Each structure stands twice: as C-alpha cells, then as structure tokens.
Amino acid sequence: MIPNKKMEEMLNKQMNAEFYNSHLYMAMAAWFENQNLPGFASWMEVQAEEERKHALKFYNHLKERRGNIKVSQVPQPPANYKNALDVFQSALDHEIAVSKEINKMMEAALAEKDYAAVQLLNWFVSEQVEEEAQTDAVVQQLKMIGESRGSLMYIDRHLAKRKE
C-alpha cells in the first residue's frame, strides 16, 4: 500500500537524515585519520557503512510501496573536534537525537495506521538501542582514561577490530 503523504514525507526525511549520518561518520573518520588514530577511524568507517544501509532500508521501503522517493542534498558535517571524547560524545548526542526522530515517526505511523511503516520502524527502535549503547561504551572508556596517550592507543587498537 502506498504510504500517505505525511508518512511518505517522514520516510523520505529520515532516509535523507540517514545519508547525512553516513556523511557525518565519514567526517569523523577523516578527523581520526588526521590525528593518526586509524583504529578509531576504521570504527567510524564501519559506522558510516551502517548508516548508508539504514538509508537504503528507507529507500527500499519507499520503493517497494511505490512511494515517491526524494534524495536530497547532504548538508556539510562538522569537521573540527577538540579530542576523541568530543567526537564520541557528539556521536552519542547525535544518536540520541536520531532515536527521538525514530520515536516520533513511530508515533505518526501508529496514528496513521501505517502498519508497514510500524514494522520497519520496529527494527529501527531496536537498532537505536544498539547504536546508543555501542557509542556510549566508547564514551565511557574515553572518560575513564582522561589524558593518557597510552590508553588512547590501546583503545585505538581495540576499535580497529570492529567489523560490520
């Protein structure tokens, strides 16, 4: 069933937000590369790929339901951060904001009785719990080590192991 205009707009908006998320994490990866922290950079690259997959989930949902798909321009992501903790704290704050958007969409989908969208959004609700948790785990580690370069290198080696 074709989504109604309101849901179509929301699905497109979130698809484009997820493309932005991918871009944002690539900019964070680039920041870490510039700081010679390849493990952190690699973690961010994997995250950028995940975000692209999120965007494609919305894209394919619209496609399968014959909705009108509108891919928009991607805004410029921030490029300057104070330190690794600043990057991960920004990522966590961003994920919390994404979760709020997903919840808003869920409320709208339920109100519109768009159960196909509810089904899709159920996946995203669980995914957001995971996204927040994995980002918060790194925030907590970075808070714990303070200014220690040795510990930062240790975390860098550990994060390099992240696979999709």
Ligand code: FEO
């Ligand atoms: Fe797709 Fe990290 O939100």
